[in-house]
Amino acid sequence: xIPSSPFLCVITDEAFCPITLAEEALKGGAAMIQLRHKTAxxxxxxxxxxxxxxxxxxxxxxxxxxxxxxxxxxxxADGVHLGQDDLPAAAARKLLGNxxxxxxxxxxxxxxxxxxxxxxxxxxFGHIYPTISKQKxxxxxxxxxxxxxxxxxxxxVIAIGGINAENAPLLISxxxxxxxxxxxxxxxxxxxxxxxxxxxAIKTGRQ
Amino acid sequence: MQHNNFKVTPLPRICLISNGEADADxxxxxxxxxxxxxxxxxCMVQIRxxxxxxxxxxxxxxxxxxxxxxxxxxxxxxxxxxxxxxxGLDGVHLPENACPADKLRTFAPNLIFGCSIHSLEALHIAxxxxxxxxxxxxxxxxPSKRRYGASQGLHKLxxxxxxxxxxxxxxxxxxxxNAALCMEEGAYGAAGLSVxxxxxxxxxxxxxxxxxxxx
Numbered sequence: 313x314i315p316s317s318p319f320l321c322v323i324t325d326e327a328f329c330p331i332t333l334a335e336e337a338l339k340g341g342a343a344m345i346q347l348r349h350k351t352a353x354x355x356x357x358x359x360x361x362x363x364x365x366x367x368x369x370x371x372x373x374x375x376x377x378x379x380x381x382x383x384x385x386x387x388x389a390d391g392v393h394l395g396q397d398d399l400p401a402a403a404a405r406k407l408l409g410n411x412x413x414x415x416x417x418x419x420x421x422x423x424x425x426x427x428x429x430x431x432x433x434x435x436x437f438g439h440i441y442p443t444i445s446k447q448k449x450x451x452x453x454x455x456x457x458x459x460x461x462x463x464x465x466x467x468x469v470i471a472i473g474g475i476n477a478e479n480a481p482l483l484i485s486x487x488x489x490x491x492x493x494x495x496x497x498x499x500x501x502x503x504x505x506x507x508x509x510x511x512x513a514i515k516t517g518r519q
Numbered sequence: 520m521q522h523n524n525f526k527v528t529p530l531p532r533i534c535l536i537s538n539g540e541a542d543a544d545x546x547x548x549x550x551x552x553x554x555x556x557x558x559x560x561x562c563m564v565q566i567r568x569x570x571x572x573x574x575x576x577x578x579x580x581x582x583x584x585x586x587x588x589x590x591x592x593x594x595x596x597x598x599x600x601x602x603x604x605x606x607g608l609d610g611v612h613l614p615e616n617a618c619p620a621d622k623l624r625t626f627a628p629n630l631i632f633g634c635s636i637h638s639l640e641a642l643h644i645a646x647x648x649x650x651x652x653x654x655x656x657x658x659x660x661x662p663s664k665r666r667y668g669a670s671q672g673l674h675k676l677x678x679x680x681x682x683x684x685x686x687x688x689x690x691x692x693x694x695x696x697n698a699a700l701c702m703e704e705g706a707y708g709a710a711g712l713s714v715x716x717x718x719x720x721x722x723x724x725x726x727x728x729x730x731x732x733x734x
Contacts, residue, residue, distance in 0.1 A: 353614075353616035353617065354598055354613070354614075354616065354617035354618035355616045355617055355618060355619065356616070357618070358618040358619065358622060379573055380599075380601065381601035381605075382599055382600040382601040382618060382623060382626075383618055385600075385601075385623070385626045386618050386619075386622035386623050386626075387622075396574070397572040397573065397574045397575075398572070398573045398574055399573050399574065399577055399601060399602065399605060400574065400577065403577065403605040403606075404601075404605065406605065407601065407604050407605050
């Protein structure tokens with residue numbers, strides 16, 4: 313189940329060990345870990361996923377696998393996160409039934425609406441602010457577009473892209489159900505502390 | 520496509536692997552190959568397009584799956600069971616570094632699982648994971664596989680075939696002229712990429728293979 317109060321999602325960074333990172337994030341209070349590694353082999357992803365899922369269960373957090381529905385099934389993850397270049401949401405939903413959570417990346421209200429129609433459980437919306445973590449084709453969307461998407465659909469919206477402890481409260485107050493970060497945790501001197509500070513910031517954003 | 524019939528009808532003897540260039544040609548060669556397969560010559564066709572994003576691969580797999588193939592033919596996707604399932608293909612072919620077959624099998628009990636192997640050790644792992652067939656190579660030297668190391672040779676192919684009761688396809692530089700040597704070593708069939716690239720000669724090439732392998 314996706315938490316009903318605002319939470320933190322930490323996405324793994326390809327430059328660091330995903331298991332260590334997941335552990336640190338969970339210690340800091342992340343309620344969702346997304347394993348994202350675009351170049352790893354299936355066997356490597358599977359063994360990471362099994363370890364991360366185990367740790368997520370200990371912390372009662374959700375384990376989400378990026379892109380690979382097959383790996384998500386194999387490791388008994390809680391869900392998958394699919395970008396616009398990944399398997400279509402409708403096809404994934406047909407395969408998975410209601411067994412797994414499906415999150416879909418959207419960068420405009422139209423994509424968010426389509427994802428909702430296709431059976432998504434949550435939307436990853438961004439990037440909100442400039443980010444170094446991913447190559448981006450469009451300008452940062454900002455809090456106004458985030459709010460517009462939140463209001464146009466009934467699914468939880470997770471804000472992503474350039475989010476830190478300073479700007480997180482605003483995004484929660486604009487209706488985001490969670491914030492997702494990569495570098496704000498992975499590149500911090502103390503990742504678990506950075507996650508905890510983000511979580512505190514998220515809580516101050518609650519109306 | 521023929522679903523779930525591999526238990527009653529044997530696997531095809533020929534395995535055609537896509538050229539890995541669908542990002543450049545939009546899958547044109549693969550779709551042409553599928554459309555050209557002669558009615559009497561069943562083929563196992565593996566979509567192996569490592570450079571495609573999952574969405575593009577799914578779209579290509581759906582287009583390929585919509586083509587009516589000769590009876591007994593099978594269409595597989597390399598590496599991605601999720602795409603094989605969502606696109607309605609017959610199976611998945613797992614590279615040696617893929618997610619273990621036994622972890623996937625429960626989600627697709629009716630699909631065919633093939634495994635690439637390059638050693639006896641990998642053979643035993645693949646057998647235990649419930650593979651339906653094996654792909655061994657490179658048997659001969661081939662430009663497309665040179666970066667994976669030296670060819671393994673016919674003797675090694677023979678060792679592998681002796682060590683398993685699973686069907687083994689020989690891969691790597693296999694042409695009609697040397698296919699008989701592979702069969703003598705106990706191979707079940709022949710697999711290739713480049714040998715099937717020339718679509719103008721595809722039917723002729725398949726006929727040559729079949730006359731050697733099935734005699």
